[in-house]
Amino acid sequence: MENYSHFIFARALHIAAIVFWIGGVAFVTTVLIPALKNIPEANDRLELFEKLEGKFGFQAKITTLITGLSGYYLLNYLDAWDRLLHLHFWWMHLMIFVWLVFTLVLFVLEPLFLHQWFRKQALKDSDSAFAWLHRMHVVLLSLSILAVLGAVAGSHGFSFQLM
Numbered sequence: 001m002e003n004y005s006h007f008i009f010a011r012a013l014h015i016a017a018i019v020f021w022i023g024g025v026a027f028v029t030t031v032l033i034p035a036l037k038n039i040p041e042a043n044d045r046l047e048l049f050e051k052l053e054g055k056f057g058f059q060a061k062i063t064t065l066i067t068g069l070s071g072y073y074l075l076n077y078l079d080a081w082d083r084l085l086h087l088h089f090w091w092m093h094l095m096i097f098v099w100l101v102f103t104l105v106l107f108v109l110e111p112l113f114l115h116q117w118f119r120k121q122a123l124k125d126s127d128s129a130f131a132w133l134h135r136m137h138v139v140l141l142s143l144s145i146l147a148v149l150g151a152v153a154g155s156h157g158f159s160f161q162l163m
């Protein structure tokens, strides 16, 4: 196969970016938000959240870009576009879906209105705003982990075909 070492490099880069990105999402979901919920003063809670999540937001943007570019390269190299037509490659659809959701949130919704909207909600009713934020993160983290499990098993030969 032509350019096999490029393919191996793109695959390694894909995973390194995902470690920083989904690892960060796991930290925010399982450590940061639960710890913030224990801060009694609503303003302190919001201020700390904005400081920390703001820093992670930058990292998430870079790693989302690297994941998307390397994923596109892998798909092209393998000439595997037709997988998207088959349901038993659901993990391919899920990878792309997770990527699309994060890209939309980070690059479009956050700067447009999500950041201001959450700020307003958190100042009005901090407990329910942070409970909502936690639920959203749990849903996205669960989908991401399912994508990782499905992609590792699927790309190493496990077939999810039931019939």
Ligand code: HEM
Residues within 6 Å of the ligand: 011, 014, 015, 018, 022, 067, 068, 070, 071, 072, 074, 075, 076, 078, 080, 095, 096, 098, 099, 144, 145, 147, 148, 149, 151, 152, 153, 154, 155, 156
């Ligand atoms: C535009 C988005 C993405 C595209 C186009 C894409 C594409 C690909 C392709 C083509 C492969 C190789 C499959 C194979 O060797 O059969 C792959 C592997 C993989 N991808 Fe993605 N991907 C994307 C996003 C993601 C995301 C968001 C995650 C994690 C949540 C992810 C996790 C993985 C994992 C864990 C592997 C398996 C690597 C291995 O075990 O060797 N990908 N991806």
